[in-house]
Amino acid sequence: MTNKVQAGDLLRRHGIKKTRQREAVLRILAEAEAPLSVDNIHVTLRREDNTVNLSTIYRMLEMLLEKGLVEQMHHPLGNRFTYALSAYGHSHHLTCTRCGVSTRMNGCPLASALGLLEANHNFRITGHRLEVFGECATCRVK
Amino acid sequence: MTNKVQAGDLLRRHGIKKTRQREAVLRILAEAEAPLSVDNIHVTLRREDNTVNLSTIYRMLEMLLEKGLVEQMHHPLGNRFTYALSAYGHSHHLTCTRCGVSTRMNGCPLASALGLLEANHNFRITGHRLEVFGECATCRVK
DNA sequence: TTGACTGCAAAGTGTTTGCAGCGTC
DNA sequence: GACGCTGCAAACACTTTGCAGTCAA
Numbered sequence: 001m002t003n004k005v006q007a008g009d010l011l012r013r014h015g016i017k018k019t020r021q022r023e024a025v026l027r028i029l030a031e032a033e034a035p036l037s038v039d040n041i042h043v044t045l046r047r048e049d050n051t052v053n054l055s056t057i058y059r060m061l062e063m064l065l066e067k068g069l070v071e072q073m074h075h076p077l078g079n080r081f082t083y084a085l086s087a088y089g090h091s092h093h094l095t096c097t098r099c100g101v102s103t104r105m106n107g108c109p110l111a112s113a114l115g116l117l118e119a120n121h122n123f124r125i126t127g128h129r130l131e132v133f134g135e136c137a138t139c140r141v142k
Numbered sequence: 143m144t145n146k147v148q149a150g151d152l153l154r155r156h157g158i159k160k161t162r163q164r165e166a167v168l169r170i171l172a173e174a175e176a177p178l179s180v181d182n183i184h185v186t187l188r189r190e191d192n193t194v195n196l197s198t199i200y201r202m203l204e205m206l207l208e209k210g211l212v213e214q215m216h217h218p219l220g221n222r223f224t225y226a227l228s229a230y231g232h233s234h235h236l237t238c239t240r241c242g243v244s245t246r247m248n249g250c251p252l253a254s255a256l257g258l259l260e261a262n263h264n265f266r267i268t269g270h271r272l273e274v275f276g277e278c279a280t281c282r283v284k
Numbered sequence: 285t286t287g288a289c290t291g292c293a294a295a296g297t298g299t300t301t302g303c304a305g306c307g308t309c
Numbered sequence: 310g311a312c313g314c315t316g317c318a319a320a321c322a323c324t325t326t327g328c329a330g331t332c333a334a
Binding site: 159160161162179180181196197200201204220221222223 | 297298299300301307308309
């Protein structure tokens with residue numbers, strides 16, 4: 001997987017001022033396998049002695065959201081939002097209700113259904129959130 | 143639509159003690175067209191001089207959730223949960239990002255895709271949440 | 285140099301919890 | 310009469326906001 005997103009590039013391309021904090025947060029998001037909460041990002045950064053204030057992370061994610069660079073979802077366990085770079089395209093996750101781990105699903109199972117939905121309900125769809133939960137293979141073995 | 147859910151019946155059938163508060167909350171849920179937040183329920187009841195404490199509503203919804211009598215979703219606007227009776231079966235909603243109104247969609251667009259998802263990811267799916275948003279017909283005209 | 289960004293602290297919002305009293309069965 | 314339910318108030322967790330100092334361009 002060519003998981004290398006150049007934080008600097010991304011910022012420049014979207015006319016966003018480059019700062020240490022922004023590069024750091026973007027890097028963490030780019031390296032993540034699963035969506036991260038604000039706290040996840042904060043803790044991860046702290047672990048590398050690269051602190052960024054919580055408010056700064058919140059403000060940054062809001063901006064990235066507006067620019068469409070990030071997707072926001074709501075973690076089914078633990079009432080909080082999580083975020084993932086949308087650079088790799090729209091995606092959804094399967095979350096295990098036992099261990100809490102999320103894994104990305106291949107493609108969007110709704111892609112084909114959206115057109116029909118729009119027509120049936122006379123509604124212009126601009127986005128959707130899907131969260132699927134259950135038991136992952138590892139937890140099921142136990 | 144046979145929208146008449148007998149609150150008393152539902153409670154008795156599931157071995158839940160009957161109280162004024164529980165009947166009231168169930169009735170409000172049964173009458174609702176769209177999912178309601180805890181605050182929605184609280185305000186609606188207050189309007190009819192039938193106050194029920196917020197904590198009571200929270201506790202009750204948690205219990206109904208465990209018994210599978212209610213579905214919980216997360217409103218895409220305004221960070222909060224909403225609830226709907228699942229007596230009519232599993233359902234999803236289209237939420238207008240302009241006026242905030244939710245309308246129920248016919249059927250579940252994922253029903254057919256879930257089996258494939260389970261197989262592809264070696265994951266036992268026990269539930270999912272889907273929220274679709276965009277612009278409703280009314281707002282689009284304006 | 286200037287406007288945008290950051291950190292800090294405080295406030296806001298939705299939700300949960302402990303406890304004493306009340307009501308249902 | 311016993312146990313579970315309710316209301317109240319306080320605590321909690323996540324998120325947002327105001328403001329003054331700092332930094333990238």
